[in-house]
Amino acid sequence: MNKSKIFGSMLIIAGTTIGAGMLALPLASSGLGFGVASIIMLLIWSLMTYTALLMIEVHQFAPADATLHTLAYKLLGRKGQLIASFSMMFLFYALCAAYIAGGGEQIHSKLTSWFELDIPMQLGAILFTVLIGTVVAIGTRSVDMINRSLFSLKLIALVLMLFLLLPHVSVDNLVALPVHQGLVLASLPVIFTSFGFHGSIPSIVRYLGKDTKALRWIIVVGSALPLAVYLLWMLASQGVLTQGDLMGSQSLNGFIGSLSRLLHDPMIANTVSIFADLALATSFLGVSLGLYDFIADLLKRSTKPSHRVQVALVTFMPPLGFAMFYPQGFIAALGYAAFALVVLAIFLPVAMVSTQRRQVGLGGYRVRGGALGLGLVTLAGILIMTVQLLQMFDALPAVG
């Protein structure tokens, strides 16, 4: 088997997972303390890896170039296919809305502090969208070129950021316990979204062919890498700031501000801020490219310039509209994304595997855990959806 392709695929999975969601983790888990937050992350990682392996089980009996769309049709019929497409679009839109709100906040704070301008928050969101939207509308090649350099810079910023923060970790901060139990539930949707990558599984299968053994490795290692990065990131952020500081930082900017106030080192706050910019930009490029292609396909538009503008408007206007109304909506939108992700990453894989396992005489790879495993992850999905619903109706505290 081609080692470099396997390694590359692991990085694709890890790269899709480690995105802007990581920035929301310290805020989403602010009242939990490091210990409890780590346990929740481990549980959500196992959940996501398990359901990704279910997808590999499903892919075994389909052509190597199957997409989620074709798999859902084959195993669940027209209704299943509709649910898959709708959830995919909802997920993309919600993620883009989060990235625009977060990126807008970052641009706004830079413009106001560098040039002492007094501009509305919304202007930052518009600038960020126009910038990324233009790159996406020009075409995949321009996204690839820009993404490559931004992605390399993002990795450097990530390593530097952890390196600078970890010496300031205080053990006292790490042993903090949850402020109250409701926060454990409240943190679930955002942490869940930050571990999401499931849209990329069909592309990996197509790239590598149906080598189930290699694919299983890719899923496990590719998703364990983000787990390790997230644990270090939690160690750094929860160890440097006290629980009070963390809970007082309402937004991404507030969090960066707390770091710079506490550490009196502009270098650290700048590195975190640059990492945040790069994480938002690369996630937004990747996800909006997916959404753009999806919509071009749906509306059957060609690559003519006038069509490109139309598709770009349908892609970017709805999430920009969200960010106009909720300029502080970064974390809220990541929570909405969890809704669609529960369907895509839990309910659909479970439903497809259950149908497939009922067909007689199928050998091949079968994920362990049987009906009990499938039942448990379904319950976890229902729990995450319920929490998100309760938060939307203000029956549970929202995080961030």
Ligand SMILES: N[C@@H](Cc1ccccc1)C(=O)O
């Ligand atoms: N995990 C990604 C979000 C995502 C979810 C699902 C699929 C793809 C991407 C992030 O943190 O930004």
